Amino acid sequence: MRITGDLDETTSGVLQWEIENADGDIAEFSRSVSIPARGGQSVVWLYGKLPPTSSASSMLDRDWGFRLFETSEGERIREVANARISPSMALTATRPIEMNQDQILVIGPNSAGLTGYESIAGIPGNPALNEVTITSAGIRPNQLSDSWQGLAPFSTIVWGGANDASFSPGELDGRRDVENALREWISRGGHLVIILPGNGDPWRLGRNETGLGDLLDGLKPEVIEGISLASLLPALSIKPGLRVADKTLSVTTFNPKKLPPEWVPQLAITPKEVPSTFAHNLPKSLPMVWGIRRHLDLGAIDLVGIDVTDRDLQIQQSPRLPDTATFWRPILGRRATAPDGNTINTLIQ
Numbered sequence: 001m002r003i004t005g006d007l008d009e010t011t012s013g014v015l016q017w018e019i020e021n022a023d024g025d026i027a028e029f030s031r032s033v034s035i036p037a038r039g040g041q042s043v044v045w046l047y048g049k050l051p052p053t054s055s056a057s058s059m060l061d062r063d064w065g066f067r068l069f070e071t072s073e074g075e076r077i078r079e080v081a082n083a084r085i086s087p088s089m090a091l092t093a094t095r096p097i098e099m100n101q102d103q104i105l106v107i108g109p110n111s112a113g114l115t116g117y118e119s120i121a122g123i124p125g126n127p128a129l130n131e132v133t134i135t136s137a138g139i140r141p142n143q144l145s146d147s148w149q150g151l152a153p154f155s156t157i158v159w160g161g162a163n164d165a166s167f168s169p170g171e172l173d174g175r176r177d178v179e180n181a182l183r184e185w186i187s188r189g190g191h192l193v194i195i196l197p198g199n200g201d202p203w204r205l206g207r208n209e210t211g212l213g214d215l216l217d218g219l220k221p222e223v224i225e226g227i228s229l230a231s232l233l234p235a236l237s238i239k240p241g242l243r244v245a246d247k248t249l250s251v252t253t254f255n256p257k258k259l260p261p262e263w264v265p266q267l268a269i270t271p272k273e274v275p276s277t278f279a280h281n282l283p284k285s286l287p288m289v290w291g292i293r294r295h296l297d298l299g300a301i302d303l304v305g306i307d308v309t310d311r312d313l314q315i316q317q318s319p320r321l322p323d324t325a326t327f328w329r330p331i332l333g334r335r336a337t338a339p340d341g342n343t344i345n346t347l348i349q
Contacts, residue, residue, distance in 0.1 A: 001015060001043070001044055001045075001046050001342070002041060002042070002043050003015070003033065003035060003036065003041065003042045003043075003044065003068065003081075004036075004039075004040070004041050005035060005036035005038050005039060005040040005041070006038055006080070006081075006083060007037060007038060007070070007080070008037065008038060009037050010034060010035065010036055010037045010040070011034075011035050011070055011071075011321050012032065012033075012034060012035070012070075012071050012072070013033050013034070013035040013068055013069055013070050013071055014030050014031070014032055014033065014068070014069045014070075014071055014076060014166075015031060015033045015046055015066070015067075016028050016030040016032060016066065016067045016069065017029045017046050017048045017064060017065075017066055017121065018062055018064060018065040018066070018067070019048050019049070019050065020051065021049075021051050021101050022051045022052060027048075027049070029046065029047060029049070029120070030046075031044070031046060031047075031067055032071075033068075034265070035068070035070065035080070042113065042115065043113075043148060045145050045146050045150055046066075047145075047147060047149040047150060048064075052099060053151075055096075055098070056097055056098050056099075056186040057096045058098030059087060060086070060087045060094060060096065060309050061086060061087075061088055062086060063082065063084045063086035064085060064086075064088070065082065065083075066082065066083050066084070066085060066086050067079055067081070067082045068080050068081040070223055072090040077257060077305075079300045082117040088184055090098050093135075094116050095134065097134050097153070100131060100132075101131060101132045101133065101134055102117075102131050102132070102133040102134070102155050103133065103134050103136065103154045103155065104117075104133055104134070104136070104154060104155065104156045104157070104158065105134045105135075105139060105151070105156070105157045105158070106135060106136065106137035106138070106139065106157075106158045106159075106160065106229065107139050107140070107141055107144075107157065107158070107160070107161075107167055107305070108137065108138070108139075108158065108159065108160035108161035108167050108195070108309050109137075109138065109160070109161045109164065109166075109167065109309055109311075110137055110138070110161075110194065110309055110311070110314075111135050111304050111308045112137075112158055112160055112308045112322075113308055113314075113320065113321065113322040113323070113324050113327055113328065114133070114135045114137075114158070114160055114324060115135055116255070116323070116324025116325065116326070116334070116340070117129060117132070117133035117324055117328075117334075117338055118132060118135060118339035119132045120340070120341040120344065121341065122341070123341060124344070126344075127344070128336055128337055128338060128339050128344060129336045130335070130336055134236050137222065139196070140167060141167065141168070141169070141171035141172055141175075141178065141211075142175065142178070144172050144178045144182070145179040145181060146178055146181055147177075147181050147184075148181050148182075148184040148185040148188060148190075149163060150181065151181060151182070151185040151190065152185070152188075154185075155190070155191060156190070156191045156192075156193060156332060157182075157185075157192050157193070158191070158193045158195065159189070159192065159194045159195065159310045160194075160195035160197075160307065160308070160309035161195075161197070162194075162196075162197055162202040162203060163197045163199070163200045164204055166203050167215075167272050169202060169203055169210040169211045169212070170202070170210060170211075171211075172182060172210070172211030172212070173210075173211065175211075179211045179212065181321075182211075182212065183215075183296075185299070186296050186297075186299035186300070186301060187249065187296055187297040187298065187299055188297070188298055188299065188300045191299060191300050191302070191332070191342070192299070192300070192301045192302070193301075193302045193304060193310060193331060194301065194302065194304065195304045195306075195307055196221070196252040196303060196304060196305050196307065197307050197310075198223070198249055198250035198251065198252070198307045198310065199223075199250055201221075201257070203216060204216075204219055205219045205220075205221050205303075206219040206221075212301075215294065215296065215301060216303075217260075218260035219254070219259070219263070219303075220254075220255070220258055221252045221253065221254055221261065221303075222252070222253050222254070222255065222265040222288035223251070223252050224250065224251050224253055224288070225248075225250045225254075226248045226250070227246055227248060227249055227250070227251045227271055228246070228247075228271065229242060229247040229248060229249055229313070229316060229322070230242055230245065230246075230247070230305075231271035232251070232269060232271060232306065233316075233327075234269060235267070235290075235306065235326070235327065236306070236308070236321050236322040236323065236326060237317055237321055237322060237323040237326055237327075237329050238323055238325075238326050239317060239323070241317070242316045243315065243316050243317070244316060244319065247316055248304075249307075249310070249313060251288070251290055251305050251306055252290065252303075252305030253288050253290055253305055254289045254290075254292050254303075254305070255289070256289055259292060262294045262295075263292045263294045264293055265289045265291075265292055265294065265327050266289075266290025266291040266292050266293040266302060266330075266331075267286055267289070267290055267292075267304065267305075267330060267331070268287040268288060268289045268290065268291070269287055269290065270287040270288065270312075271288060275287070278292060284285050289302070290306055291303065291304045291305060291331070294341065298335065302331060304331065308321065308322045309329060319340065324338040325337045325338040325339075331337060
């Protein structure tokens with residue numbers, strides 16, 4: 001909510017959202033705010049719990065009352081503003097999400113291959129999936145909510161493209177509220193997947209110098225350059241062949257013997273071709289570990305060393321890499337095969 005000041009001086013207040021609940025009563029969701037002086041503006045997140053409904057789209061034309069009160073010593077003095085707002089009035093087009101659908105949020109330039117878990121046009125409900133998952137991509141860190149409540153609808157948050165300033169973890173600098181929201185969301189059962197870029201180290205792994213840095217402290221990754229993409233295909237796709245047969249990429253790896261005790265190996269592969277300059281760094285008789293996991297209370301953090309948000313990697317097959325089920329199944333723990341529409345239609349026939 002954006003509050004534009006019309007008072008002579010900054011004052012304290014309460015912002016309230018009124019929602020009719022399933023019993024027909026009016027529930028009030030509020031939070032304390034600072035009302036700026038005349039001409040000033042402030043932006044604040046306000047969280048409410050919507051009533052259950054048989055169709056999320058039925059909420060689009062429903063309007064809710066919002067009220068702003070001036071307060072003094074914790075007591076409401078007077079109402080200074082009110083408005084009725086409907087989702088249909090939003091500047092950004094809304095996307096209704098049903099109660100039986102999952103949600104994944106992607107901080108990064110694209111969906112990283114997750115759209116295979118979404119519904120398929122002309123095939124209601126996608127019978128190959130346990131549940132349809134809605135993916136929201138292109139989100140910037142500074143657009144995240146300031147409380148875990150705003151992140152609660154998402155089972156997973158994927159953070160990629162961190163070399164781009166728009167999606168850099170440096171965007172958390174000075175935003176302790178957003179960082180704490182992420183921490184509590186993970187602690188309550190959220191799954192944060194950090195996709196590490198093939199070059200650079202925007203997360204400053206092991207040095208506790210960025211947002212969430214203390215959770216990544218003690219890590220000693222090794223970036224191996226020139227790995228044959230073809231030799232990594234079993235981790236990315238069920239199909240053989242690449243547009244550029246000799247395509248190579250850099251992969252962030254971890255020596256399982258040097259991991260801090262909080263972290264465990266999660267994803268590994270034995271590539272057929274490893275540049276000789278890096279071969280000595282791979283543990284003997286062990287595959288190359290490119291994914292690790294840390295549990296935090298009820299949730300988990302994964303670090304993934306193959307950058308599947310890289311568009312140059314994605315275009316190496318059609319449809320784009322990675323194949324949703326092949327790559328994401330071991331990370332998200334899903335059984336669904338996520339076939340495309342052509343495959344499902346063939347099975348139906």
